[in-house]
Amino acid sequence: INTKLFTIAVIPITNVTVGTVAVIKSNVGEAVDSKDRLVEVGQKGVWNKPLTEGKYRLHMQAYEVTPISIRQVKVSYTAEKEQGEGRGYQPMKPITVRSKDGFTFPVDVRMTYKINSKDAPEVVATVGDDALVLTKLVTPAVRAIFRNNAEKVKALEYVQNRSKQESQSTSMLKEELAKYGVTVLAVRIGDIGDEKSLGLLLKTQTDREIALQEQATFEEQQRAAEKQKELTKTTQEAEEEKRLATAMYNVQIAEQDKQKKIIGAQAEAELIKVTAEAKALAYKKISEVIGKNNAALIEIMKLVKAGKIRITPEVMVGGAGAGMTDALMGTVLRGMLDKEAGSGKK
Template sequence: MKPLKISFKIAVLLGVATISAAFGVKNTQGQILPVEPASTVLLGKIPTTTASLQIGKEHLTNQEVKLKVMPLRQVPTLAQAAGGNGTTWIIFVVLAVIAVTASGVVVIGKNEVGIVYKKFAPLRGSLPDDQKFALNGEAGWQAKMLSNGLHFWHWSWLYEVHRKPMVKIPPEQIGLVIANGGAPIPQERMLGKAFECKNFQDGCAFLQGGGEKGQQLAILTTGYYRINTELFTVITTANAAQHGIDPNKLQVYKVAPGKIGIVTTYDGVPTEEIAGPRINGHKKFQDGQKFIDEGGCIGLQEEVIPTGAYKLNPWFVKVKQVPLTEIPPATVGVVISSVGKTPKNGASHDLVEAGYKGTQKEPLYPGKHSINTDVMDVVIVPTNKISLDWSNKPKPPTNYDSQLDALKLRSKDTFAFTVEVTQVIKIDGKDAPQMISHVGSPSASEQQLTAGNSSNLTSTTKYISIKNLVTKVLEPMVSGQFYIAVQDYEALEFRDERRQIQREAADYIESELRKCGVQAAGTFIKEIDLPNELEKPVTDAKIAQIKTNTLKEQQVTEEERRKLVYAQALTDFQKDLVKHQQGVQIADLQAQAQRHRNFAKAEATREDGMIQAEIMQAIINVVGPNGYLDVEKIKQLANIKLPDVWVSNSDGNSSGLIQALIASVLHPEDQQHPLNQLIGVSANLPKQLKDPLLPQSQINCPNCGAANPESNKYCNNCGNKLNQQLLDFSPNDTKALN
């Protein structure tokens, strides 16, 4: 877009019209030069007879006006109009000044910049050959540009003013800058040094501060910038292809999740190391000048950038994204660093702290870690138990023990034989760096072997670290131990002393592996294959011995069987004997119980007799002995059986019969009673009454007071033991009973 310029002729006409409108200047005919407002804008060129001037409202005022100017040949001269006085000259000078000033006005829009080229400068001279931009008004391109607004004194015959749009950097993008002026970049650097120049918006500050010509280390981020595009070439995604740059490189650089960025710089101090050391304060390589000022090195960097978005200058850095280093479960990672400080003692096999070259003491445990794999190797070491077999059995080629065959030994008596051995090992996580330090680190391409069937107890994944351990340490250690041990034994002795040999081998291997950071979980001799000519006689003798031992065992067994039968019979006899003994004891106890029962019964009977005796004595005391006897005899009448047919006498009176019965009872005789003859029937009357029982001696129970026979030892009522206190009758009482 060309800037607005006002010619000298138009400026003069504008001045005349302005003075005429302000003062009402008259010509010689007394006519007024009219100024006519208009609401419309006339477009087109200025003709020879009339002139129209178009001024945009964004340049001068908020309202467009149209000035209609009379032809020059119709305008009287100022001298004629003024009558030749001094006022005319003053007006002419003012008009001339206004005309000259107006012709140098340049208007720059709010989203534009004005880039100035000065055609000549007699008083300032020309620029040196090595300088392209003027700082002090010399002829040529000016470092200082015009901002938005009105600018005076930029006449077209002296200046060329080029209006350019502001530089725009879209979101999520960056802009690269090439300085077209400035000091040359030193040979040891690739990019121009960054200066404080308001993001290249102050060209004078850039040049005066020592700005360097060429590709710049500083970049432009998202935004609008007023930049002198003659002094600075700004490369964006819109024009990247014109400069041979991939537009994608001008996007904000993003490191994907689960990855890290390994950085290589194109500028910095040369280094002899494989990678440059860590530098602080450069905001993950986004502040390139800070990196250079702090002594950052050119080339591969030790520091990595994590997941995120970064504004990186593609002329300054190159980023390679790699996955995070993952340590699987049941393993650890041993870090071997090729960068860092050199250990003080210089020993390459000693473990080192982080930040030093060599094998680091602290391993990486299961998980994901940010490791710069271009400068550090991570050796995976399994921590589970691993079983290794020295045998001739078929094994997958990926097994740790695929190359381990049965040991071929020769005994002291020159017999050759083979031995199968199993060695179980385990590597603790904290000891893995020590193991790698002794064994050595494999190359990155050999880290992991193919998965397959394995003697590994818990995993099918194979790691070259264990393969190297087996090849370099375990195989020579185990075979060497048995080669030496067999020299002290004959073949058969070796077989017979296998337990002792195994123990000695286990102790030796355990102590040696401990020095390498490996735990020996067990050493086992599994199979000893002796020659047939050596084993057959031994086998035959053993078979004969077994048969002999079997026969002896059978004899012993038979003898034991007889003893067992005898013991069983004796046991049965003892059972019967015990049974009979128990029967005798039971019978004795039953007899004793019966005696106690009889005694108790007798005591009860005696007690009843005592009671009856007391009753009898009481009756006797009342009726006398004979009266008592009569009473008892009368009681016996109840037991007499009377005839079923009762015959009375001739007068129908049966009292005689009753009297006869009573008389026979009270006065018994040994002959047939006359009553039998009287009644004509025979009656079986008792010849005499039995004598009443006399009371017996009794014992009163001291516990319950019950009377018991004197033969009782225990009370029939409560079972208490009796004191043998008899209740005896006196002789007088006995005589009274008689």
Template sequence: MPEIIIVLLKVIGIAILGIILLNILITYILGLRVIKSNEIGIVEKWWSTKGSLKNSIIALNKEAGYQPDVLRAGIHFRSAIMYKVKKAPLITIPQGQIGYVFARDGQALEPTQSLGKVIKESNNFQDVRAFIENGGQKGPQRDILREGTYAFNLAQFVVITENKTYCIDNGNATEMQAIESMAEKIREHNGFKPMIIQGDSDFTGIVTIHDGPSLPNGEIIAPIVGENPQDGETYHNNFQNPEAFLKAGGFRGRQYQVITDGTYYLNGLFATVELVKKVVIPVGYVGVVVSYTGRKGKDQSGEAYKHGELVENGCKGVWKEPLNPGKYAFNTYAGSISLVPTTNIILKWIEGETDKTHKYDENLKEVDIITQDAFQPTLPLSVVINIDYRKAPLVIQRFGDIKMLVEQTLDPMVASYFKNIGQRRTLIELIQQRTEIQEEAADKMKEKFNHYSLELEEVLIGTPSAENDKKIETILQQLRDRQVAKEQIETYKHQTYAAEKEKILKESEAKARQQSALTESEINIDIESNKGAAEFRKALQEAEQIKALAEARAAEIKIIASAEAEKEEKVGIAKAVAINKQVEAYGGPQYQVAQIIGEKFAEAIKIAKVPIVPKNIVTLGRNGEHSNASILDTVLALTMNKQLGIDIAKDTEEDNGITEKEIDNTPITNVSKVNEEANDDESNKGNLK
């Protein structure tokens, strides 16, 4: 039994030994290697009949050292006697990230290079042999790794990602330190992620290139190159293709070309991007560009203008055409944009007051003046100016910016002008003639402002004042009191006028209330006047009839008296004498006729109710003397004298001393005498008949 156990133990020992020997045979002698699908095998040759490497790391000709080819997934035989195989994982670059490559072997970089050139034949660095044989260079590479999974020979390449650095430690501490420094630099610029410029962020990317030839002496911005998409060799697609950029003649340094909204896969070691705000030119402004780069242009400002060059857009200098309102992706390292307002600018020479929009006048204060009467007030001013957008480049060309124009030119010019104005006027004149001074200042200062390419719109003058001068305040108080007195006088005038109008109104209202009574009385007066006029005309007709009858009767009496006188001459004489005496006793036949006419006339006046004696009496004088005879007396005398042919004046000439010629000029003074005589001689009517 023990012998059997011993035999079994020997068999087992021999089997184990065989297995061990077989494993050694397969593993070390045959070199069986199993590479998983997520791995690669990096092969290092221990020895070779072709010797070892001298100046390189990768053995392209089967020398001893790291072999260029890697072992991919599967079973491979590499004898451990000659080869050493190191397994490494496949490298995956996640979506939205960038991987960087550092080459350990290859040609040395040129003096103008900081990154190794792109070798397209290397299949994104996965073919080490193609990389080296086609001129691949050692050091950090221009080409980058985009999203995907790669099988890298980590003996040749060091792959740097955001989270990890993949490499084979070759014991070179200096190299590993340089790689870590490079990785840290990339992180600082966020170079492991593509550059994304949002459309709503209002940012512009200013690119700085860290590879390629340096700029020529005197240049500060690299010119734009390789911007034509039709040229595949030089179109670098916004610096995403470093090789095309350099082929197009690009220089290292800040680039004039900027990148705008979009996503850009840039090599953070080749190009870094600085985000700056887009230049916004608001409405009411224009942007004057002062370019620091570009070709030399011809001066457009003319021979007489010696304040710098005004050049065509794109040249170095002040651009002739300003930028209109809008948003611009402007490279602020290549030039500057000065905003020039095209709306009215109000400049206040008032300390503590400033235009919050522009703030051009924040350092201005009131103008100190001395008046003709030796007062020293301060004069607050406001000046309204405007800049023609076409002249905005001239202003910037001459002064640099608007604030410098205000403080270094307009301030001393305006102050000097109003100091001169103050010396020619007293303080009161300065206050009272403000309108005239403003108009004069606007007219005279326009030419000066035009000389500086400015348009003067208006000059506004405030009230002179002095904080510690009480005499000025006294004068101002006197002017205020004087104005108050004038206003009081004007108020009294209006009150008087209102009182007069109120009186007229009340009278009108009173008349309106009595209007019906007044109308009725006026109608009654018209009716009575019309009746009186009718009666008066009727009386005149009756008087004419009586006159005619009297004349006929008088003629008849004359004939009878004459006939009887002849027949009875003697008796007749006595009878005639008696009759004559009788007639004389009653005033004569003329008097009787006049008496009858007067009675009819008086009766007509009575019925018509016409005033006999008027309010105004016109007297008629003789030889410059006044007469007491009334107009009615004169009318009756004339009527009797001319119509009846009776010479009343002759009969009464001896008593009154009035001739027929003078009767026409006798004034009417007493009309009532006619009525009295008519009443006294009423008894004579029968005798006359």
């Protein structure tokens, strides 16, 4: 080789390792116009197909090589590093946002993204290498989207609807970064605020929740007391109704007993009346047949037989013409007089 015509330099082989691709920008070849700034392999400009894993002999003055990682990249916008975070971890400052009601507070955000092999040329053509992707594209997008979302809601609402904010921010970041060939895999919100920024607000909310719970408990106890009161009243009313029904039943029984006794007395009176009338009628019939004196004598003998009249004479019988009948009548009359005398004394 004529060293006066040629300059000899030792250039290392371009080695594309596992997990990376090499995007080539050619300074030689056919110049063409392209809207997306990507050209076919062999043309001048950024090739639309990257070099994959392998070793390549490239002239460094003719070709510019930009390595791009196609591994997942985890970015943590938080002051603390999570346990287990190692390779691929990119610590950043927490994102500070301002709410609709004027509260300024930090939000811990963890994000995972990657650049697919086919999208690597687009990333290099529009942004640059891995470092520029993070500092000039991903981080500004994350900060802007989280701040824009926070200023639309109040601080307490932001804290209470973390999952909603997380989902909303994820969708917006996916849409925004996809324009540059970056694929967002996950966005997670960690702690929101701290004691200095939201301590008083959260304490006020906690006190309010406790007050509401106590009020709810009191109202529940009050409802239980009202139900117990109604139950007691219903039980008392049931007992009163039971006693009233028992009293009414007893009144009915007493009324029935009364009617029974009245009917019994009336029946007995009617029986006595009928019996007396029958006896009177029988006496009248007997008197018509045998005479009143004989009929009276028969009745007297019945009383004697029943033991209601003594027949031992208590008067002296004397003189002619006195008979047994006169003596007996005297005894009867004596008995009747004694009976009347005894009744008068009573």
